[in-house]
Amino acid sequence: MTPIYSLRQVVKSRLAEGAGFRLVVPKIDILPREHVALVGHSGCGKSTLLDLLALVLHPDEAERFEMRADAESDPLDVQELWRRKQQNRLSLLRKQHIGYVLQQGGLLPYLTVRENIELPRQLLGLPEDDTVKSISRVMGIHRQLDKLPGLLSAGERQRVAFARALAHRPKILLADEPTASLDPITARKIMAVVMELVKGLDITLIIASHDWAHVYKMDLRSLHQEAEVVDGGKVYQSTFHD
Numbered sequence: 001m002t003p004i005y006s007l008r009q010v011v012k013s014r015l016a017e018g019a020g021f022r023l024v025v026p027k028i029d030i031l032p033r034e035h036v037a038l039v040g041h042s043g044c045g046k047s048t049l050l051d052l053l054a055l056v057l058h059p060d061e062a063e064r065f066e067m068r069a070d071a072e073s074d075p076l077d078v079q080e081l082w083r084r085k086q087q088n089r090l091s092l093l094r095k096q097h098i099g100y101v102l103q104q105g106g107l108l109p110y111l112t113v114r115e116n117i118e119l120p121r122q123l124l125g126l127p128e129d130d131t132v133k134s135i136s137r138v139m140g141i142h143r144q145l146d147k148l149p150g151l152l153s154a155g156e157r158q159r160v161a162f163a164r165a166l167a168h169r170p171k172i173l174l175a176d177e178p179t180a181s182l183d184p185i186t187a188r189k190i191m192a193v194v195m196e197l198v199k200g201l202d203i204t205l206i207i208a209s210h211d212w213a214h215v216y217k218m219d220l221r222s223l224h225q226e227a228e229v230v231d232g233g234k235v236y237q238s239t240f241h242d
């Protein structure tokens with residue numbers, strides 16, 4: 001089966017005063033409908049890798065960085081699009097095919113819950129249909145649609161963030177520690193609903209978490225991560241691989 005993501009020798013460095021960071025991906029292949037976890041301690045590069053997969057960050061180097069919109073599409077050469085500075089194309093690919101749940105939800109505070117969920121569909125010019133209603137019901141937030149995000153509980157906000165990430169029906173869902181700020185019971189309940197949806201809609205899920213036990217219980221394939229200090233102590237290098 002052709003992977004949804006296929007990465008070879010991908011490198012991304014982040015420079016900071018006296019303490020550089022380098023993410024290295026020798027090889028990762030993620031198949032359609034796989035559920036994958038990026039597990040590792042704080043600062044090991046989980047968000048950096050998710051941003052690369054979300055086409056938000058430009059890799060410094062990549063022997064191969066390919067992505068497919070879904071199981072039926074041809075692979076796209078993402079690295080070539082970055083190299084040719086095709087930002088608009090990358091932005092459209094991201095909007096059309098990827099749902100991204102940020103660590104803190106990332107909801108717009110001045111829009112209602114309904115408007116937040118509708119926004120990705122509007123940006124794509126998708127027709128109004130019952131998607132917002134049905135996804136809100138599944139996520140258990142249908143009674144909160146007219147509220148502003150500031151009036152929701154932390155758990156409700158993360159449910160809305162998932163609804164928004166899925167409203168345009170992407171086949172790829174990226175989630176960055178989506179339940180880290182919640183109590184374990186609420187976290188488990190939300191992830192159970194998300195996993196049902198992801199399985200039912202044939203979505204490929206990639207989720208970052210520092211919580212091994214949680215990932216283990218969710219039955220996700222975890223990528224291996226290891227770290228070393230290189231370049232004479234100046235660079236903290238973190239490697240993720242299959």
Ligand SMILES: Nc1ncnc2c1ncn2[C@@H]1O[C@H](COP(=O)(O)OP(=O)(O)OP(=O)(O)O)[C@@H](O)[C@H]1O
Pocket residue numbers: 014015016021040041042043044045046047048049210
């Ligand atoms: N915009 C940036 N500019 C420079 N360095 C950055 C930037 N963002 C992150 N870093 C550095 O890159 C490294 C990896 O950060 P990243 O956010 O990917 O880690 P993480 O695994 O997601 O951590 P956490 O679990 O705390 O969210 C860290 O050393 C961080 O300080």
Ligand SMILES: [Mg+2]
Pocket residue numbers: 046047048103176
């Ligand atoms: Mg992070």
